[in-house]
Amino acid sequence: MFANRKIFILSLCIALLLGATLLADAVADSGKKELISPKGNIDWARYYNSEEMLKIMKELERRYPKLARVYVIGKSYLGKDLHLMEITNREIKPALSKPALYIDGNMHTGEQTGAMLTLYMIRHLLTNYGKDEQATRLVDNCTFYLRPKYEVDAADWWLANPGDTDYGGSVHPRDNDLDGEADEDPADDLNGDGQITRMRIKDPNGEWKISEKDSRVLVRREEHELGGTYYRILSEGIDNDGDGRFNEDGIGGINLGNNFTWGWGNRNAEQIQSSPYALSEPETQATVKFWMAHPNIYQAIDLHTSGYMKAVLYFGGDHGKEGTPASDLALYKHLAAAYAKFTHREEIMMRMEPFPTSIWKHGRGDPEPFNYYYMGILGWCEELWGSDYSNPFLWKYDKDGDKKISQEELLGFLDAEVGGRWFVAWKPFNHPQLGPVEIGGLVRKFTTQNPPPKFLEKELKLKLPWYLYLAEVAPQVTIKETKVTHLDGNAFSLKVTVENQGFLPTNVTEWAIKMGLAKPVAVKISLKNALILEGKEKIRLGHIPGNQLRGRREGFPDNKLSASWILKKTGKNAEVVVEVISEKAGTDHKKVLLK
Ligand SMILES: [Ca+2]
Numbered sequence: 001m002f003a004n005r006k007i008f009i010l011s012l013c014i015a016l017l018l019g020a021t022l023l024a025d026a027v028a029d030s031g032k033k034e035l036i037s038p039k040g041n042i043d044w045a046r047y048y049n050s051e052e053m054l055k056i057m058k059e060l061e062r063r064y065p066k067l068a069r070v071y072v073i074g075k076s077y078l079g080k081d082l083h084l085m086e087i088t089n090r091e092i093k094p095a096l097s098k099p100a101l102y103i104d105g106n107m108h109t110g111e112q113t114g115a116m117l118t119l120y121m122i123r124h125l126l127t128n129y130g131k132d133e134q135a136t137r138l139v140d141n142c143t144f145y146l147r148p149k150y151e152v153d154a155a156d157w158w159l160a161n162p163g164d165t166d167y168g169g170s171v172h173p174r175d176n177d178l179d180g181e182a183d184e185d186p187a188d189d190l191n192g193d194g195q196i197t198r199m200r201i202k203d204p205n206g207e208w209k210i211s212e213k214d215s216r217v218l219v220r221r222e223e224h225e226l227g228g229t230y231y232r233i234l235s236e237g238i239d240n241d242g243d244g245r246f247n248e249d250g251i252g253g254i255n256l257g258n259n260f261t262w263g264w265g266n267r268n269a270e271q272i273q274s275s276p277y278a279l280s281e282p283e284t285q286a287t288v289k290f291w292m293a294h295p296n297i298y299q300a301i302d303l304h305t306s307g308y309m310k311a312v313l314y315f316g317g318d319h320g321k322e323g324t325p326a327s328d329l330a331l332y333k334h335l336a337a338a339y340a341k342f343t344h345r346e347e348i349m350m351r352m353e354p355f356p357t358s359i360w361k362h363g364r365g366d367p368e369p370f371n372y373y374y375m376g377i378l379g380w381c382e383e384l385w386g387s388d389y390s391n392p393f394l395w396k397y398d399k400d401g402d403k404k405i406s407q408e409e410l411l412g413f414l415d416a417e418v419g420g421r422w423f424v425a426w427k428p429f430n431h432p433q434l435g436p437v438e439i440g441g442l443v444r445k446f447t448t449q450n451p452p453p454k455f456l457e458k459e460l461k462l463k464l465p466w467y468l469y470l471a472e473v474a475p476q477v478t479i480k481e482t483k484v485t486h487l488d489g490n491a492f493s494l495k496v497t498v499e500n501q502g503f504l505p506t507n508v509t510e511w512a513i514k515m516g517l518a519k520p521v522a523v524k525i526s527l528k529n530a531l532i533l534e535g536k537e538k539i540r541l542g543h544i545p546g547n548q549l550r551g552r553r554e555g556f557p558d559n560k561l562s563a564s565w566i567l568k569k570t571g572k573n574a575e576v577v578v579e580v581i582s583e584k585a586g587t588d589h590k591k592v593l594l595k
Pocket residue numbers: 174175176177178179180181182183184249
């Protein structure tokens with residue numbers, strides 16, 4: 001696998017000897033025995049691997065047995081269990097009888113902030129149940145399918161090793177440079193500091209020079225510039241296969257975020273990151289199987305990192321090219337506007353046209369269009385964090401006020417907030433192939449890709465409210481009224497009125513109706529000592545609008561529908577059990593006496 005084995009082994013030894021010092025406080029257990037305190041506190045200033053996450057989830061399951069369940073939904077490429085936590089108050093209704101929000105994190109190897117936000121939500125809902133009004137109501141009325149670690153093999157490897165997988169993909173080997181060999185030239189931690197940074201090499205033809213504002217930073221050389229000291233930049237490593245390129249085919253490289261079926265293209269062109277075929281990977285298969293087995297899911301979210309201008313929030317529909325109905329687009333925009341408000345990104349939203357960003361063409365094999373176009377539900381992806389002006393935590397470090405964050409300004413943030421950590425000072429290194437170079441630069445993992453560990457909780461706190469809001473908008477059917485009228489003798493009429501008290505319609509999207517993906521709301525009656533004279537045992541009411549349009553439009557459609565029967569009492573204590581069933585808006589039932 002490694003052409004230059006000796007050097008690789010040498011660098012590996014150095015790495016082991018010096019210890020992965022830089023990684024240490026990003027991942028290490030801070031000496032405490034328990035990962036979660038008796039009061040439910042978790043150290044949010046570090047990132048957790050799948051084993052630790054499972055320990056925390058199992059402990060929460062033990063503490064909240066009526067609300068939480070952890071189960072396995074499949075296996076990873078290397079055969080590890082894929083876990084999901086279900087949260088709902090099962091004493092009220094079973095999980096499948098409530099509208100469900102599905103969230104996963106860490107679909108891409110290094111995008112660990114998503115896993116942490118999912119865990120943050122798990123802890124928030126469980127430890128605040130019975131204390132916080134919103135958390136209690138949501139856990140009573142909704143089901144949460146929360147899956148911090150979508151991918152485990154590469155995500156765990158990423159936390160324990162200096163490098164990254166190709167395209168943030170799984171560890172499943174992939175020949176990313178199409179030279180006939182897979183994973184033959186990964187990055188190498190040459191200076192043994194536990195990170196892959198960069199190498200700068202003095203070169204009169206180099207495109208880079210040292211910044212006048214901050215000597216740690218390299219900036220582009222002007223086209224007309226001559227006579228200075230210039231550099232070439234390469235990522236840290238050696239050309240293991242001697243093809244003249246550095247680190248061009250690293251570990252794995254099957255992007256699980258492109259392994260779904262939407263808009264699938266040629267395996268070596270459009271799908272270069274996701275071959276060999278749609279749904280080829282066990283993680284993707286497990287996900288689709290889970291979604292199909294849980295038709296109560298009305299909204300699905302993948303948490304990624306990291307955002308940049310024009311790409312902080314993606315949705316699984318389109319802005320008018322692929323047939324997304326206007327009402328669905330308006331709905332997406334409404335929820336995205338709430339996102340902008342919750343995350344202080346209204347101004348960013350104004351600068352993005354259109355917002356949110358659609359995934360329909362360039363999102364080949366993405367899950368969000370799968371959610372929308374194949375499942376008829378709302379699909380989202382947020383790119384958490386970010387190292388440019390889209391990230392509100394960096395605004396105060398925009399020293400020249402140009403609404404852009406330069407490398408110097410990003411370092412200003414690191415200096416002020418985390419004592420300058422996650423920048424490796426440039427130091428000379430004698431490279432076996434290139435001769436004298438310097439190794440240093442930003443530790444991408446905990447600066448541009450994820451928040452520095454010390455800063456992580458601020459990002460989690462900022463982002464949680466919108467996800468709780470997405471649970472607030474769930475469609476919710478209830479039996480609003482049952483009216484029994486005595487006609488004559490033993491005959492009664494029964495009228496049942498069903499209301500959707502939620503914001504979303506029971507069909508969730510207009511697309512779901514258009515494609516026959518939405519099941520109509522039904523009312524079923526079961527009788528004791530009575531029989532039906534007129535009407536069917538099960539009546540399909542159709543789709544019930546939510547209150548999303550209320551107050552904004554004249555002639556707003558009513559969010560109630562009714563069904564009627566004529567019944568005959570055949571004995572004493574005649575009763576009717578009325579049951580309302582909606583796939584995505586939950587169920588409700590009520591007992592009615594005929595008298
Ligand atoms: Ca290759």
